[in-house]
Amino acid sequence: MIPSKFDYVRPNSVDEAVAALKAGGEDSKVITGGQSMLPLLRLRLAAPSVLVDCARIDEMKGVKDNGDSVTIGAATTHWDVLHNDIVKTHVKLLADATATVADPQVRHRGTFGGALAHGDPAGDLPAVVLALDATMEIAGAKGRRQVAAKDFFVDYFTTAVGPDEILVSITIPKLGKGWGTCYEKFNRTASGWAVVGVAAAVKVEGGKITDARIGLTNCAAVPVRASSVESALKGASASAAEIEVASQSAAEGTRATSDLAADKEYREHLMRVITARAVSCAAGA
Amino acid sequence: MTELADHVAAIGRPLKRKEDARLLTGKTQWTDNIQLAGALHMAILRSPMGHAKITKLDVSGALKYPGVEAAYGADELGDLNGSVPCVWPVTDDMVAPDFPALAKGEVRHMGDCVALVLAGTAAQAADALEGIVVEYSALPAVIDMDDAIKDGSPLVHSDKGTNKCYTYKLQPQGDGAYEAAKAKADVVVKRRFVNQRLIPAFMEPRAVVASPMGTSGELTIWSATQVPHVLRVLLALVTGVSENKLRVVAPDVGGGFGGKLQCYREEILCVALANKLGRPIKWTETRSEDMMATHHGRDQLQDIEIAATKDGKLLGLKVDLIANMGAYLQIITPGIPLLGMFMYPAIYKMDAYDFSCIGVFTNTTPTDAYRGAGRPESTYAIERIMDELANELGMEPMELRKKNWIKHEEFPYTTVAGLTYDSGNYEAATDKAMALFKYDELRKEQVARRASGDKVQLGIGISTFTEMCGLAPSRTLGALKYVAGGWEHCTIRVLPTGKVELVTGTSPHGQGHETAWSQIASDTLGIPVDDIEVIHGDTRTSPYGMDTYGSRSLAVGGQAILRAGEKVVEKARLIAAHQLECSANDLEFDNGVFRVKGDPSKEKAIQAVAFEAFSAHDLPDGLEPTLQAESTVDPQDFSYPHGTHLCAMEVDTETGKSTIRSYVCVDDIGIQINPLIVEGQVHGGLAQGIAQALYEGAVYDSDGQLLTASLADYLVPGAPDLPSFVTDHTVTPSTTNPLGTKGVGEAGAIASTPAVINAIVDALRPYGVNDVPMPALPMTVWRTLNAARQGGK
Numbered sequence A: 001m002i003p004s005k006f007d008y009v010r011p012n013s014v015d016e017a018v019a020a021l022k023a024g025g026e027d028s029k030v031i032t033g034g035q036s037m038l039p040l041l042r043l044r045l046a047a048p049s050v051l052v053d054c055a056r057i058d059e060m061k062g063v064k065d066n067g068d069s070v071t072i073g074a075a076t077t078h079w080d081v082l083h084n085d086i087v088k089t090h091v092k093l094l095a096d097a098t099a100t101v102a103d104p105q106v107r108h109r110g111t112f113g114g115a116l117a118h119g120d121p122a123g124d125l126p127a128v129v130l131a132l133d134a135t136m137e138i139a140g141a142k143g144r145r146q147v148a149a150k151d152f153f154v155d156y157f158t159t160a161v162g163p164d165e166i167l168v169s170i171t172i173p174k175l176g177k178g179w180g181t182c183y184e185k186f187n188r189t190a191s192g193w194a195v196v197g198v199a200a201a202v203k204v205e206g207g208k209i210t211d212a213r214i215g216l217t218n219c220a221a222v223p224v225r226a227s228s229v230e231s232a233l234k235g236a237s238a239s240a241a242e243i244e245v246a247s248q249s250a251a252e253g254t255r256a257t258s259d260l261a262a263d264k265e266y267r268e269h270l271m272r273v274i275t276a277r278a279v280s281c282a283a284g285a
Numbered sequence B: 001m002t003e004l005a006d007h008v009a010a011i012g013r014p015l016k017r018k019e020d021a022r023l024l025t026g027k028t029q030w031t032d033n034i035q036l037a038g039a040l041h042m043a044i045l046r047s048p049m050g051h052a053k054i055t056k057l058d059v060s061g062a063l064k065y066p067g068v069e070a071a072y073g074a075d076e077l078g079d080l081n082g083s084v085p086c087v088w089p090v091t092d093d094m095v096a097p098d099f100p101a102l103a104k105g106e107v108r109h110m111g112d113c114v115a116l117v118l119a120g121t122a123a124q125a126a127d128a129l130e131g132i133v134v135e136y137s138a139l140p141a142v143i144d145m146d147d148a149i150k151d152g153s154p155l156v157h158s159d160k161g162t163n164k165c166y167t168y169k170l171q172p173q174g175d176g177a178y179e180a181a182k183a184k185a186d187v188v189v190k191r192r193f194v195n196q197r198l199i200p201a202f203m204e205p206r207a208v209v210a211s212p213m214g215t216s217g218e219l220t221i222w223s224a225t226q227v228p229h230v231l232r233v234l235l236a237l238v239t240g241v242s243e244n245k246l247r248v249v250a251p252d253v254g255g256g257f258g259g260k261l262q263c264y265r266e267e268i269l270c271v272a273l274a275n276k277l278g279r280p281i282k283w284t285e286t287r288s289e290d291m292m293a294t295h296h297g298r299d300q301l302q303d304i305e306i307a308a309t310k311d312g313k314l315l316g317l318k319v320d321l322i323a324n325m326g327a328y329l330q331i332i333t334p335g336i337p338l339l340g341m342f343m344y345p346a347i348y349k350m351d352a353y354d355f356s357c358i359g360v361f362t363n364t365t366p367t368d369a370y371r372g373a374g375r376p377e378s379t380y381a382i383e384r385i386m387d388e389l390a391n392e393l394g395m396e397p398m399e400l401r402k403k404n405w406i407k408h409e410e411f412p413y414t415t416v417a418g419l420t421y422d423s424g425n426y427e428a429a430t431d432k433a434m435a436l437f438k439y440d441e442l443r444k445e446q447v448a449r450r451a452s453g454d455k456v457q458l459g460i461g462i463s464t465f466t467e468m469c470g471l472a473p474s475r476t477l478g479a480l481k482y483v484a485g486g487w488e489h490c491t492i493r494v495l496p497t498g499k500v501e502l503v504t505g506t507s508p509h510g511q512g513h514e515t516a517w518s519q520i521a522s523d524t525l526g527i528p529v530d531d532i533e534v535i536h537g538d539t540r541t542s543p544y545g546m547d548t549y550g551s552r553s554l555a556v557g558g559q560a561i562l563r564a565g566e567k568v569v570e571k572a573r574l575i576a577a578h579q580l581e582c583s584a585n586d587l588e589f590d591n592g593v594f595r596v597k598g599d600p601s602k603e604k605a606i607q608a609v610a611f612e613a614f615s616a617h618d619l620p621d622g623l624e625p626t627l628q629a630e631s632t633v634d635p636q637d638f639s640y641p642h643g644t645h646l647c648a649m650e651v652d653t654e655t656g657k658s659t660i661r662s663y664v665c666v667d668d669i670g671i672q673i674n675p676l677i678v679e680g681q682v683h684g685g686l687a688q689g690i691a692q693a694l695y696e697g698a699v700y701d702s703d704g705q706l707l708t709a710s711l712a713d714y715l716v717p718g719a720p721d722l723p724s725f726v727t728d729h730t731v732t733p734s735t736t737n738p739l740g741t742k743g744v745g746e747a748g749a750i751a752s753t754p755a756v757i758n759a760i761v762d763a764l765r766p767y768g769v770n771d772v773p774m775p776a777l778p779m780t781v782w783r784t785l786n787a788a789r790q791g792g793k
């Protein structure tokens, strides 16, 4: 790997990091796990003047149980997220989705916050935080602000995190009783990116689905909620047959891209099939 | 003198590979590890275009970058701009365009070399590429082979007036013989199969260090190559550096699969520049460069027609290929399809065979050898069409094969293509494989799943393959117009302390030669495996050799080891007889010890003889000191391993995703020197063959942009994508070499691809599917299924 020349700083606190970003000017960039940044540097698609390494800022690491929600530091690695007991118990959907990210080497270095801030439409975790209505805490020169997941993902590789800002943590509300979840990922090789991914959380009471939240991966420039499936599911019986019918509208409101893995028609077909599978699995159907 | 443990036969033991500790921990010398004082690092500017005129090239801007010592385009390079050689002019009128290391005024594929920079560090060289000004004017590109041979197609080489490289024909029974056989047929099945383009994607990227500062003024080139010996000859011819002043070293090499059987542009440039500038030149490619500039493999359109009687007896086979050469010819580019030519009839008996091949230029990376080289293509086509014929005849596909294959009592057997197969037992391998696979049970399950309309259907795929390995004898290669020979060399030296140096002309790049060769020599000499050191891959220490490719190293090189060892023992016998005061005939040699027949107390170990040969105090008159011998063996013929491969596939009819449920293969490679190494070779080969069927394929757009230019898009499967293989073997010794061995390096890659595709087609047959393009990725299978369903309506 031979990137262009860059400077490198490793601050110890969020405030220092924000200051370093500002001092570095327009071309400064955050690096955390480097699993998306290094490929860009290697191909010289990015040529930052300064890299501000946030991987060792204590405040940005670890998992905290707040009672009705869970807060995860943005610099927590995928590996630490998916093996954390609080996450496994209260945000199982995130643990399950994180287990499908790439391979063990990438999971040991890549971070939860990095995966969200990068805004890759094929990333698995954006759909999860969208489905779970998470809130992101962002720090900048003017202080901290909270951004809801639905406002966080702006466009291809573009999020609400400004060029001089840092994603500090992610807070995810716990799902109450009766909820089941599932992340269903359709990929071509086991360590490959999602062609389509579906994050489903479904509440079942007395054999009927009473609430559903579905986030779609790689079905548009940003993760999207399959809202018409969500409404069609409400009141449906938790049976494979009814779920399949409700899932027929999964592609509504998406903007499927065409690439080597899937053209628009096939990707939309997959949205329906994979949504049905994810919901069935979440509903125990 | 060391105490001698009783020698246990080494051949046949699954010894762990002695080389693995250093290879797996990286505690060894890879080419990129080599750091020479004063070295200049080379970076290459490559064409981003498929086909274009270079309207402007100004390298002077690069010279302003820090650390840069020189920059060259073709103009600046002048006479140093050597051309990549092709050593296999398959026909007298073959069109062979010039292939300069740096493009002269026109680029013909994405990745073509345009200019280069030499700088103090690799990073400086890479940075300075940005200072080169180059302007292109796009020319129409031709990518599709059918298009390339149409009149009016854009030309890859306009001065040649055609995109056709050559037309080759083989009609062993004469013109019209196939038509006559076909006239008697009740059933004729014709198909076009597309054997897609693959990228070797070995683990260690190509790397070269060329140093003009050898101890005796020689120019040393270290290269991540499979073929140091072949490379030395070619580099001497291309660059003009005298062959005896050129030393080529292949240090430990991290995989090749044929992709490092080459004399590359970058190797030529490093040698020419080191020679001119008097400084070491180093170059290591990036993965992106590797994907577009290392030669590719396969890429054939296969029109195949098979004729049979209604009860399934084969009458004739006709094969018309169009083979993609890419933009230029490299070392054996045009010959690759011809290596497959002989193998289309495979294990089957029939009356007539008709083959033709058109080689075609396109604006793509040149093709050349890739694991199996021609035989995977032929095996795919014949094993696929056997299934289609069975379907047409309403026969069980294995029954059709049994009806037509050569029976074990019929060997040696001369096939319709004119080859004489040494030995084989297709019945035994098949019986064993079917039992391990539980063939009948799976067929029952398939019936049940079809009846219940299961969304996930089960398919069973068969491949009863054979292949030819050990490219030899030299006379045959000459008849095919291949410039080099097919022999192999070995020198064995027993040192004064009884340790052994075994010098081989084969050049391992992951195959475990050091262990296997030690096992052969150990049994011949009666000296423990651990006392044998295998020396390879350096033309200074092992001056003669034809290197490693085409499953030849054991099949050919093994014979030289055996013969050299026997010669050592013959010489040692003379010394032992002299000192034990008996005649050589009175000695028996067992487990490394010479004993006088009838008086076993009189004995001498070979290690002791080695010391006597060194001190030379008491040798027979006229016998030269030292205990060593060499042998160069040109084998009698090819050998023909075979096997039965069976694949059970689950195909999700909703998504088109195929998942292998089980894979069984029983290979017969004759005598096995080291069964553990054999198993490893089979596993790796299976992974690559399955990869062709399910995952890998190089894709270009119509302008010649390589769309699969990274490992994110070119899908090399990993362990989680593959099942746990069940591998087993039968043993039918080869009759063409004294070890009874056949090759195994390519078997898995050759056999598995059709087994996998046959399984998918079998799963989807009830929907009207009778072919699935490769790689059978989910979208492709889904589309194929949809088209068949609509066709059926």
Ligand SMILES: Cc1cc2nc3c(=O)[nH]c(=O)nc-3n(C[C@H](O)[C@H](O)[C@H](O)COP(=O)(O)OP(=O)(O)OC[C@H]3O[C@@H](n4cnc5c(N)ncnc54)[C@H](O)[C@@H]3O)c2cc1C
Pocket (backbone or CB within 6 Å): A029, A030, A031, A032, A033, A034, A035, A036, A037, A038, A054, A074, A075, A100, A101, A102, A103, A106, A109, A110, A111, A112, A113, A114, A115, A116, A117, A118, A120, A122, A123, A124, A125, A161, A165, A166, A167, A168, A191, A192, A193, A194
């Ligand atoms: C081979 C491979 C396969 C992969 N497969 C998958 C997959 O299947 N699914 C999947 O979801 N992902 C996959 N990834 C991506 C992986 O999840 C990355 O770890 C993740 O996208 C980025 O996290 P990171 O910490 O490495 O970020 P970096 O690479 O360090 O940064 C990525 C981007 O985010 C910015 N950034 C990082 N952290 C912050 C922060 N705290 N605040 C503000 N900006 C920040 C950086 O400036 C940069 O622009 C794969 C990666 C690789 C290399």
